[in-house]
């Protein structure tokens with residue numbers, strides 16, 4: 001069983017130190033470990049799109065049973081570079097429902113309105129742990145970090161079994177002053193190691209509880225008394241229980257979570273139906289796109 005660690009912070013910075021604590025603990029629990037430093041990867045974008053290590057990273061991910069991502073918090077969320085990597089490896093081709101359905105439909109000869117390159121290795125069970133390290137102490141400077149980390153694991157339905165925020169580690173390496181945080185980071189590693197090989201529905205969540213029973217975070221969208229988890233889409237209703245406000249999630253509301261296989265299947269079908277509808281207007285769309293492209297008010301840097 002292999003655990004892949006991804007360090008998204010400065011070389012030897014606090015996020016990387018916390019990750020090493022986690023990986024050491026995973027190794028002590030019997031896992032093989034690998035550490036990838038995001039800053040070692042070439043991630044191309046724009047006109048200079050050339051050498052790119054995304055495929056290399058994707059192969060490392062496909063070869064692992066557990067993933068631990070440790071990142072600094074930038075502007076209350078995760079660094080753009082980590083999102084760039086996420087955009088490059090996640091999406092339809094890393095989605096478990098897209099993968100399973102496309103493989104099935106190709107085998108039965110059913111028509112796909114839109115096809116994607118898929119790899120059945122995506123379907124192997126994987127678990128994950130997250131560590132987000134911030135410089136600030138108040139929670140309001142960290143609110144969007146863990147929700148955004150989930151975007152890295154949602155498509156492949158990697159079960160997040162632990163997630164941790166560390167505060168007040170702003171100057172280089174200062175997480176070393178926070179012994180409880182380092183011990184908790186180590187527990188992320190042993191918790192991930194303890195769940196390796198478990199399918200999504202059997203992996204046990206071992207982190208701190210949150211309002212949402214699916215992603216265990218508490219970042220919510222409110223519309224009157226309707227509640228939707230901003231991280232995973234589980235739907236619930238505000239309620240008062242024993243005089244305390246809370247959110248109640250029905251089985252149907254939980255099935256709306258983008259982490260739920262039924263929602264992933266619905267999403268796949270919806271994408272196919274929408275693509276089929278668009279195909280009926282393809283010639284008209286192509287003509288209009290060409291017309292609009294003739295008006296080009298762009299500016300760009302001289303090279």
Ligand SMILES: Cc1cc2nc3c(=O)[nH]c(=O)nc-3n(C[C@H](O)[C@H](O)[C@H](O)COP(=O)(O)O)c2cc1C
Nearest residue numbers: 009010013014015072073074075076134135136170
């Ligand atoms: C561009 C930038 C934005 C930051 N924004 C936040 C923030 O919103 N909240 C926070 O707690 N820390 C913030 N920080 C501080 C970093 O999260 C902190 O320094 C972190 O520990 C750096 O980790 P590293 O040394 O592992 O790279 C920011 C740092 C930078 C460089």
